Amino acid sequence: MKILHKAMAAALGLLLSLSCHALTAEQAFAMAAAEDNDARAAAINAAALEPDEGGRLAAYLQALADDAVRTAGGKAYVIQGERTIDPATGTAATLPADAEEIVNNNYLRGVIESAQAALALTSPDVQARRAAAKKLAEEPDAARLPLIDKVLAGEPDAQVKAMLERAKAASLLGSENTAERLQAVQQLAQIHTPETQLLLNQRLADESDPAVQKAIRSALSSIAESLAWGERLGAIFSGLSLGSVLLLAALGLAITYGLMGVINMAHGELIMIGAYATYLVQVLFQRWLPDSAFGWYLVVAVPVAFTVAALVGAVLERGVIRFLYGRPLETLLATFGISLVLQQAVRSLFGAQNVGVENPAWMSGGVSLLPNLTLPFNRIAIIVFAFAVLGAVAFMIARTRLGLFVRGVTQNRAMASCVGVNTARTDTYAFALGSGIAGLAGCALSQIGNVGPDLGQNYIVDSFLVVVLGGVGQLAGTVYAALGLGVLSKLLEGWAGAVLAKIAVLLFIVVFIQKRPQGIFALKGRSAEA
Amino acid sequence: MLEVHNLHQYYGGSHILRNVSVKAEIGKITVLLGRNGVGKTTLLKSLMGLVPIKSGRIEWQGHDIARKTPYERARSGIGYVPQGREIFSRLSVEDNLRMGLSYCPARTRIPGELYELFPVLKQMLHRRGGDLSGGQQQQLAIARALAPRPQILILDEPTEGIQPSIIKDIGRVIRMLADRGDMAILLCEQYYDFAEELADYYVVMERGEVIAAGPGNEMQQKGIRKLVAI
Amino acid sequence: MPMKTDLQTSLQLPKPEPLLGTRGWALFLAALIAVCAVAPALNLLVPEGSALHLSDYLVGLLGKFMCYAIVALAIDLIWGYTGILSLGHGLFFALGGYVMGMYLMREAAGPDALPAFMGFLDWKELPWHWALSGSFVATALLVLLVPGVIGGVFGYFAFRSRIKGVYFSIITQALTYAAMLLFFRNETGFGGNNGFTGFKTLLGYSLNTQAMHVLLFALSGLALLGCFLFSRWLIRSKYGRVLQAVRDAESRTMFCGYNPLPYKLSIWIISAMMCGLAGALYVPQVGIINPSEMSVGNSIEMAVWTAVGGRASLVGPIIGAFAVNGGKSWLTVAAPEYWLYVLGALFIVVTLLMPGGLIRLPSQIREWQDKRRALAQPSAPQQGVQA
Amino acid sequence: QDTIKVGVLHSLSGTMAISETVLKDTVLMAIDDINAKGGVLGKKLEPVVVDPASNWPLFAEKAKQLITQDKVAVVFGCWTSVSRKSVLPVFEQNNGLLFYPVQYEGEELSKNVFYTGAAPNQQAIPAVEYLMSKEGGGAKRFVLLGTDYVYPRTTNKILRAFLKSKGVKDSDIMETYTPFGHSDYQTIVADVKKFSTGGKTAVISTINGDSNVPFYKELGNAGLKAKDVPVVAFSVGEEELRGVDTKPLVGHLAAWNYFMSVKNPTNTAFIKQWSDYAKAKNIAGHKDKPLTNDPMEATWIGIHMWKQAVEKAKSTDTDKVIAAMAGQTFAAPDGFTVKMDEKNHHLHKPVMVGEIKADGQFNVVWKTKGPIKAQPWSPYIDGNDKKKDEPDGKSSS
Amino acid sequence: MTPDLMQSGSERLQQYRREHPSEGHTESGGRSASMARPVVAGEVDTTHGRILYLEDVHVSFDGFKAINGLNLDIAPGELRCIIGPNGAGKTTMMDIITGKTRPDRGSVFFGSTIDLLRYNEPEIAAMGIGRKFQKPTVFEQLSVFENLELALKTHKGVAASMRFALKGAQKDRIAEVLHTIHLASSVNRQAGLLSHGQKQWLEIGMLLVQEPQLLLLDEPVAGMTDEETARTAELFLTLKGKHSLMVVEHDMGFIGTISEKVTVLCDGTVLAEGTLAQVQADERVIEVYLGR
Ligand SMILES: Nc1ncnc2c1ncn2[C@@H]1O[C@H](COP(=O)(O)OP(=O)(O)OP(=O)(O)O)[C@@H](O)[C@H]1O
Ligand SMILES: Nc1ncnc2c1ncn2[C@@H]1O[C@H](COP(=O)(O)OP(=O)(O)OP(=O)(O)O)[C@@H](O)[C@H]1O
C-alpha cells in the first residue's frame, strides 16, 4: 500500500510538472526505470492520459514494448537498429557505455499495451481505433472512464462507439453505485464472449449486492449457453484435426505395411527424416534467403521431405527389405534394427535434443468462427494437406498401373514376375512411395509437434493401430479408423481426461477387434484366406 | 523356338532334373507327360526362371535365357499357366487380366476374344479372383496368360478341375492357337487322352529324366499310355 | 493282403523322440551343476582377487539374463511354435514382477505399516488389490495366476473371435500400452512411474547379502532349466505338433477335428505364466519394477531375443536372450555412443543372413557347404527323390 | 593408481537422451577443466561413460558396474526420479556416491546422494507465490497441468496444499494429466481457456520434456497470451525451448535456480567455456547454438564441490567425502555462492522466475535475495514434520 | 422335410437294410421314424436312411446366389458323385456342410438328429465328417508321418494330446495307409516338399486315418495320372459301404468307374440326378456341362 501511495505521489508530481503536453526526458526515464514496477506503471498510465504531441509518446511506448529502451544516468535512450535516440526530443544521442537494458514483465507489458490503446483512441485511423476500443473493453480500468466519455462524444464510427460503450460498461462493473453496476451487467449480458465471462466472474467474486449477483449469474448462464456450440464444434474440430494427423502418420504405413506387408518398425523414423528434412530446408532459408522468403520455405520443404524420405526408403528396400519378402515377421526384426540405427544416426548428426521448426507466418493465427471458436491455420492446413495426400495415394493405388502392380506383386510375387512385372522395381517404387509419404507426414508434424530423435517412436504405435483397425490393405478403412479414433479420443478426453481417454481408446480397439477380427473393412469370403 | 539342353536342377541337395532336353516349336504342341513327382512342374518353373538351374541351356528364339529373370522371360513372349492357378486372389478378375498385360503399352485393352473363350470371366469381371470357383480360376489363369498374345504358351495341367465342356473348348483353343502358326505350346498334362489328342510331339519324364520323346502320332503305337501308368 | 503286412514290417515308422537324448541329458545336467554348484562356489568360495572369482556383478547380470531367457522361451512357445506373435509379453512379465514387488514392498514396510508411497497418497489402508500381498505363498501362486488369468481372459476372447496374425499382435500391443498408462497413474495404486523400489528383505532374509544374490541366481537358473524341460516336453508331445499344425494351417487343423481355441489358449496361458515367473524372479534381483517394463518397445525387444536366437527351437531363444542382452550390457559401456548402431546392425544381419537365428547357424553353414559340394559334382549319384 | 575414475550415468539413447546427453558433456567438460588445472589430489580424473539407455533397470545395472567393476569414486547421473530410485539401493548397498543434478519432487534423502537440483520449495512454491503477486498477474485460479508421473503428481500435491493454505478454493484449481509423449493438446488448451474465463488464471506446468513443444505450439495456436493466462513451467528451460518458435510464447514463465541469461562474470565465463568446448568437441546442436541450462549448472556445481570435498578429505573414500561435502561452497554461474547444506545433502540455491523472450532466452523477472535452503520433506505433506532433515546412517561415518 | 425327401429316404433305408442286414446298430432298427426314441447327443442317427441331408439351402455372396434352394440327401454307405459346371456351387456346398460357410437359410442335418448349422468346423469334423479340399492342403512344415498322426482318429482335446502315445494298432493303421497312398518311402519327408499329386494322396491318407463316417472329396483325382486315378477309384469302392462318400469330380472316366448315383449341380441347385448314363444323356447336362 505504501508503495502505491508513493507511486501515486510521484505520478501526480510528474503530472503537475507537465506544463507543455509533450514527453519529457524525466517522464521517459520514469516510464522506463522507477523505483519499482508500480511506479513505472503509474508513470506510463499518467503519460497516456495526455494528448500525444507529435506521436513521440506512441513511438516511445512502442520502443518500450519492443525492449528497445536503455537507461543510464537518469536518462532513457531508445535503440533503433544502429542508432540511439533521445525519446524526448527524437534526436540522435550517444548511448553511454554503462547503459542498462530495460526488462518488462507481463504486468508492465499489459500496462504498456493499455496505454497504447488509450493513445490510439484518438488516432485518425479507424481500424486502429477499433482495435484500441476492443482492447479497452477487455481490460477495463475505471481511471480511463473520463477519456472514454470524451472520445465517445466525438466518435463518428459506430463500431468504435459500440466497443467503447462496452468498455464503459466493463469499467462501470466496479462502480460504487449499485444501479450503475446492474446496468453494466445488463449491458454486458448482451455480449456473448469469453472475455465477458471473465469480467463477470471476476465481478461476481467481489460482488456483495444480491440483486447484482443474481443478474450476473443469469447473464453468465445465458452466455455459457450461447457459447456451448462453440465448445462442441471445437471438440469435433480437434477430433478431426487429431484424426488427420493420425491419417497422415498412417498413410505411408498403409502402403509399406498395408499393401506390401512389411511390418515396418522404421516407419516412425521415416516420418522423423521428413521432419528433419523440413528443418534443414528451414535452416537454409534462414541462412541464405531474405526474411521475406521464409514464409515459402514449406513449399520447398514438402517436396524435399518427400524426396529425402523416399530415397532413404529406396535404399532400405534395396539393401534390406527385398530379401525379406514373404517373411513378414522377419521384416519386423530387421526394420526394428533399422529404426535403432536411424535414431542414433540422427542423434549423431543433429544432437540428441530437439531442433526448432518454426511455422511460417501465414500458418500462425486462425479464423475466428465464433467468439470461443478459433480454428488455427496450421491445423486447417494439416487437415487439408492430409486429405490431399490421401487423394493422391488413393488415386495412385486404385487408378495407376503402378498401383495395380504393387497390389499384384504383393499378393503373388512369383506370379507377377511371370506375367512380366519387374517386381524388384515395383517393390522399390512402392516402398519409396510409402516412405516418401511418411516423409510428408514428418513435414506436416513438424508444424505442430517437436522434431527430435524420438519423433518417430511417438507415432509408430498409433500408426499401426490405425492401419490395423481399418483393415490391413484397406485404404478406406485407414481413413475411417484415423478420423474415428481422432474424434473418439477427443470426445473421451473431454470428460475423462487425456490419460483415461487414451486407455479407454486402446481398450476400445482391443474390444472392437473382437467384433471385427479383420478391421473395419474386412475382406470377406474366400479371397481373404488366400 | 524353345530349346532346352542338358538341364540339371537341384532342390537343396537333391537332384530333381537330370540332363533334361526338350524342344517346343512354334506352331506345334509339345506335350510333357509323366507321373506325379517326376519333375514336370519343376522343369516348367525352370523355364520361367522361378527356380534356378544348375547347368544346361535354355534357348528361346535363339538366345540363351537361362540367366534371365522371370519377368524378362515373360516380356520376351513366354506365357505361363502355372499349376495351382496362382490367381491374384484379392484383385478383381479384370485386374488379374490387366496384370497379364503388364508389359504391353499402357492403353492396351483386354482382348475381347478371351471373353468369348471363357464367358464366365465376363460375368465375373468385378469379382475378386480369389472368390472364384476352382475351375473359374483355372480359366482365368489361362486367359491371363493369353492376354498379351505370347509366342509360347506353357501350360501346367490346365485341365485340372475344369468341366468337360470347357476342357473341350480349351483343347480347341490350344489347337487353334498352334495352328495359327505364331505360337509354340508346351503342355504338361496328366489327362492322357487330352494330351494324346493334341500332341504334335510328346516327351515323357521319369525320375527327373526324359525317358521317351517323339512325334505325337506315334504315342499310341509306342505305348506311351503304359509308360506313364507304370 | 499278406503282402501288405510284409510291407508294414519293412516300413520304419519314426520312433517318438526322447525328452532329451543322452547328449542332451548330459548337457542339461552340466547346466544344472553349473547353475546350482559351480557358479555359487566361484562366487562365494573363490576369493575376490582370483581369476576364477565370479563377481557379484556378473552373478546379478547372469541372473537377470536367465529371467530374460525364460521370457524368450515363453515367446518362442507362442510365436515360434504356434505362430502367434505377441507384442505384449512385457505385460505378463511386469505383472509377475509387480506381484512379487507388492510382496517385497509389504515386507520392506513392515507388518503394520503401509508401503511408503501409499502414505504419500494419504491412503489409510491397503486397497483391495493388495489384500493377498502379505503372504508369500499367495504371492508365489499369484505370480503365476495373475498373468495366467489376465492372459487367459484376453486370450479367450481374442482366440474365440479368431483374431489372427498382425491383428492379434497389434491388440496385444494396445493392451500392454493401456496397462502401462494405467500403472503410471498414482491412483492405480502401484507406485506410479516410480513403481516399486527399495526392497529390503525376502522372507525375512536381507536381499543385500551375497548369499541371497547367489540364491536368487540359482533359483532363476533352476526356473530356466525347468521351463526348458517343460517346454521340451510340451513340444515333443502330440500337443506340440498340433500347435505347429495350427500355426501352418489352422483351418486344416479344424477339419481334422481339433478345436484350435483350447490349444491356442492353453499355450498362451502357459506362456504368460512363464513370463510371470520370470518377472517375479527378476524383480528382487534388479530391485525395481515400474510400468516402463510394459512399454511397447520392451515387448518388441523380447520378441527380438527369440528371433535372434532362432524361433521354433528351444535352445535358440535362450541363446538369443543371452546374446542380445549380453551384447547390450557390454556395448553400452564399451561404446556408449555407438552401441545402437551395432545392435541395430546385429538385428539386420541376423534376419538377412541367418533366417533360422543364431541356433541354426551351424546347420546353415553345413547346408551351404553341402550344397556347394553337391553343385560341384553334379554327376555323382544322388539319392534323388527319396531324399 | 594414477587416475581417479568418475562415472557418468546419463542416458545417451532412448527418450531421455534429449535432456541427458548434454549433462554427460557437461561432466566431461568439467573433468577436462579440472584436469587442465592439475586434477584432484595430483591425479587426473578419468571419466567412465555408460549409456543406461533410458531404461530404469539398466540404470541399476550400470550403476553397479560403475561402482563394483570400474570402482569409480563418484557418479554423476540420472535425470528422472525413477532412474534415481532405481540406482538408489545400489549406491546404498555398495556405499557409492551419486550427484543428482535435476529438480525433483523431494521426499527422499540418502546418505549416498547429493542433490544439486531444486527441491519443491526451491522452485515450485516461489514460482506460485510470484504468480499470485500483483507483478505476476495476481492469479486467483490455477491449472495444475502435468505429465502423469510421480514428479508432477507430487509437486501438484504440494502445490495444492500450499494454495489451500493461501485460501484458494478447490473449485479454483484444475488438475489435469497427460500420458507420456502426449502430443495433442487441443482439448486441454481449450479446457484451460474455458477455465480461465472464471477469473484470473495461471497454468502451472509440469509437463515433461517431449510434450512441451506440442503444448506450447497449441498455446500459440489458441492465442492464449502470457498476459492473460501465464504458464509457468518447471521442466522447461533453454534446451527445451530450442525446439519451439518462441515468438508466440513471449512472457510465459519458467522457474529455475539458474538461467543462461543471468548476467555475472561467473556465468559469462561458464557460457564461454561451454561454447568453446561444444565447438571443440563438435557437439551436435551446441556447436552452432550453445545453450546452458539449470541442470547443466547443477552438474557443474556438483562436480566442483566434489573436487573440493575430495581435496578437503584428502581422499576419495566415500564416507570421508560425504563428511567433507557438508558446508562446501562454490561460486556458481547463477551469480551466488551456493552452499551444500551441512546436513540435508541439498544445495542452498537462489530461486529465479524468468519470462520467455522471443529469442528463446529468459528474462529474469523475479528472484530471491539469496540462496535458500532446501526442504526435501515438504511441510505441505502430512507426516513430513516428523522426518529428520538428515539422511539416516550418516552419523556412523 | 419335404414329402419326396421322406419318401426317397425310406426307400433308401429299406434298400440299405436289405444290403446290410446285420448292421442295424440302433435298437430301434426296424421301427418307424415316428416312434419315440432317445436321442444321444453327438451320435449320428441314421435310422431314417440318410446320413446327410440338405434342405432348401441358400447362400449368396454380395447378392450373387451361389447356392440356391439346394436339396440333397445321402444314405449311409452310399457313394454319391456330384458333378456340375465350374462355379455350380459344389465346393460351396461342402463349405456349408463342414461349417466353413454359414447358409443364409435352409437346414443341414447329419443323420436325423444333428443340426450341423449349430456346430463349428472342429466339432463337425470330430463328429465324423472328413473333407479333402479342392486345393490340396496338408501341414507343410510337418512330415508325412506327423500329418497322418495328427489326422488319426483319437481324442482331440488338449490334455489328451499332451499324453498321447501312438498305440500298436494305430501304428499299423498309419503304415497301412502309407502304403495305400504310396508315400511309404517318404514317411519322414516334409509334406511341403511333396509334389502336387503326392499332396493330394497325403490328404486322402489323412482322411482315411481319420475314419470319418462321411467323406467329402473335392476333386480327389485332379492332377493324378490315369493309373493313380484308377487306384483311387478302387480305394473309394472299398470304402463305400463302410463309409458314406460324396465325391466331386470333373473326370467322367473316374465317375464312370465308381458311380452308382450321380447328382448334377448347376447354379446352386440340383439340375439332374440319376445314373451316370442317365445324366449324360440329359440334354441340359450336355448343354451346361459336358459339351458336345
Ligand atoms: N521346393 C521344393 N524343395 C524340395 N523338393 C521339391 C520342392 N518342390 C518339389 N520338390 C520335389 O521335386 C520333385 C518333383 O516335383 P514336381 O512338382 O516338379 O513334380 P511334378 O512332376 O510336377 O508332379 P505332379 O504331377 O504331382 O504335379 C518331387 O519329388 C517333389 O517332392
Ligand atoms: N466368397 C465368395 N464371394 C463371391 N463369390 C463367391 C464366393 N465363394 C464362391 N463364390 C462364387 O460362387 C460360385 C460357386 O463356387 P464354387 O466354388 O462352389 O463352385 P464349384 O462348383 O466348386 O466350381 P469348380 O468346379 O470350378 O470348383 C462361383 O461362381 C463363385 O465365383
Ligand SMILES: NC(N)=O
Ligand atoms: N525429477 C524429475 N524432473 O523427474
Ligand SMILES: [Mg+2]
Ligand atoms: Mg506338377
Ligand SMILES: [Mg+2]
Ligand atoms: Mg470347386
